[in-house]
Amino acid sequence: MARMIGSLLLLCGLQLVVGDVCPDDVEVDLCDTNPGEFSGSMGMTPNLTLLLIVLAFALPGRAKSWALLLPAVVLPSAVAGLSCGDVKEFYKTNQCCGSATMKELGTYPGAPTCPYNFQKPACSMAGPQTPRDLTANAPGDKVPKAITLTDTQANSLPLVNVHFHLGAEHKSEAYSDGTDSDAFDAGRRLATTGTVRPGWMCPTSSLNSTQLQAYTFQYCKGQVEVGKSYEIHYVHSSAGMDANDTDDVNADSLSDGLGGAANGRGLLNPMIVVQGQIFQIVNGAATVDDMLHGWTVVGHTDSVMYSGSTTGTSHDNSVCSPYAITWHVDKACHQVSPESFDNLCKQMKEMYGMDSDLYPHGSRILVDKQYVVKSEFVVPLS
Numbered sequence: 007m008a009r010m011i012g013s014l015l016l017l018c019g020l021q022l023v024v025g026d027v028c029p030d031d032v033e034v035d036l037c038d039t040n041p042g043e044f045s046g047s048m049g050m051t052p053n054l055t056l057l058l059i060v061l062a063f064a065l066p067g068r069a070k071s072w073a074l075l076l077p078a079v080v081l082p083s084a085v086a087g088l089s090c091g092d093v094k095e096f097y098k099t100n101q102c103c104g105s106a107t108m109k110e111l112g113t114y115p116g117a118p119t120c121p122y123n124f125q126k127p128a129c130s131m132a133g134p135q136t137p138r139d140l141t142a143n144a145p146g147d148k149v150p151k152a153i154t155l156t157d158t159q160a161n162s163l164p165l166v167n168v169h170f171h172l173g174a175e176h177k178s179e180a181y182s183d184g185t186d187s188d189a190f191d192a193g194r195r196l197a198t199t200g201t202v203r204p205g206w207m208c209p210t211s212s213l214n215s216t217q218l219q220a221y222t223f224q225y226c227k228g229q230v231e232v233g234k235s236y237e238i239h240y241v242h243s244s245a246g247m248d249a250n251d252t253d254d255v256n257a258d259s260l261s262d263g264l265g266g267a268a269n270g271r272g273l274l275n276p277m278i279v280v281q282g283q284i285f286q287i288v289n290g291a292a293t294v295d296d297m298l299h300g301w302t303v304v305g306h307t308d309s310v311m312y313s314g315s316t317t318g319t320s321h322d323n324s325v326c327s328p329y330a331i332t333w334h335v336d337k338a339c340h341q342v343s344p345e346s347f348d349n350l351c352k353q354m355k356e357m358y359g360m361d362s363d364l365y366p367h368g369s370r371i372l373v374d375k376q377y378v379v380k381s382e383f384v385v386p387l388s
């Protein structure tokens with residue numbers, strides 16, 4: 007989410023740049039003890055644009071990129087009514103005076119208040135997470151507070167995004183080979199291994215050299231290879247919109263990423279269902295004509311549903327996802343020809359102009375049992 011405008015870090019000890027009208031010597035002008043000089047509203051507006059730009063370059067890593075976005079977003083409301091006295095008061099109350107070291111502070115004066123906290127929750131506070139271990143009787147501790155949506159309900163939600171992960175994020179009896187993920191986690195990346203974290207793989211032991219022969223993909227990018235398995239996610243969201251906004255749920259408008267799912271049409275609390283299906287790319291395997299428009303093109307008779315969250319490698323067992331999402335996951339491995347898989351990427355690119363989702367996403371580490379639902383809440387899809 008790029009909409010995090012609630013807090014900007016100001017730094018003590020940083021030269022405040024406030025243009026001609028405001029004092030520019032921090033220690034002398036902002037920290038003097040004469041209460042009359044700059045207190046109260048003097049109707050002077052510091053050059054906050056400059057201030058924010060300077061701050062943006064002084065800030066570390068992540069905060070910097072947000073701050074660079076801030077002037078345009080924040081200034082119109084922030085500058086109005088902000089006086090030098092406010093800045094001085096802020097500097098003082100945050101005990102910057104006399105502090106030579108850089109110190110991170112909270113919200114700057116005049117900042118708009120944001121009704122939402124977009125910080126990702128600690129797992130101890132978060133709702134039930136995904137991916138869950140789906141092997142029989144795998145334990146979990148959580149009782150879901152959100153209802154799990156059914157297959158019929160999922161089908162009333164427009165498809166907003168399709169993407170795939172290298173390896174399965176979930177684990178089932180059929181996809182349980184952790185050789186690649188173990189190697190990745192141990193830092194033993196193979197020469198052929200890319201940068202994304204692999205998940206669980208379908209077995210390759212019964213495949214012969216013809217079936218495993220390399221294929222040159224024309225449309226899929228990054229680590230898409232014969233023999234590897236991919237968990238495709240079909241994301242359905244009530245915030246979705248069809249191409250011509252006709253309210254026809256079958257006329258989907260797909261795009262890269264999850265922006266359409268989580269904040270489409272301005273909705274902040276959409277209902278989301280993700281259908282997950284695992285495909286192993288094998289030469290000579292079945293041709294599937296349209297893998298893009300849902301998992302209906304191959305059977306998914308061995309599927310379960312449960313309450314979870316978003317996945318991906320920005321979440322693990324300490325930083326959790328803030329979203330409550332229904333999961334429908336097929337526990338079988340489906341073999342598919344490389345041509346069919348490449349055709350999925352071709353459709354994504356040519357029909358919807360997608361690009362970043364032509365690369366496989368990394369797989370989130372299987373979530374610890376204390377952050378996933380109890381096994382009684384993982385039920386056959388209905």
Ligand SMILES: *[C@@H]1O[C@H](CO)[C@@H](O)[C@H](O)[C@H]1NC(C)=O
Binds near residue numbers: 053
């Ligand atoms: C504030 O500083 C910015 C950046 O230097 C400049 O573009 C802008 O004109 C200044 N505004 C005022 C009111 O001086």
Ligand SMILES: *[C@@H]1O[C@H](CO)[C@@H](O)[C@H](O)[C@H]1NC(C)=O
Binds near residue numbers: 214215216217290
């Ligand atoms: C590999 O397996 C496929 C499918 O069973 C078979 O058609 C093919 O002849 C086999 N190739 C070799 C070299 O064994």
Ligand SMILES: *[C@@H]1O[C@H](CO)[C@@H](O)[C@H](O)[C@H]1NC(C)=O
Binds near residue numbers: 249252257258
């Ligand atoms: C959107 O409208 C155009 C023009 O009427 C039509 O060609 C296209 O098929 C429609 N797309 C969908 C997804 O309904």
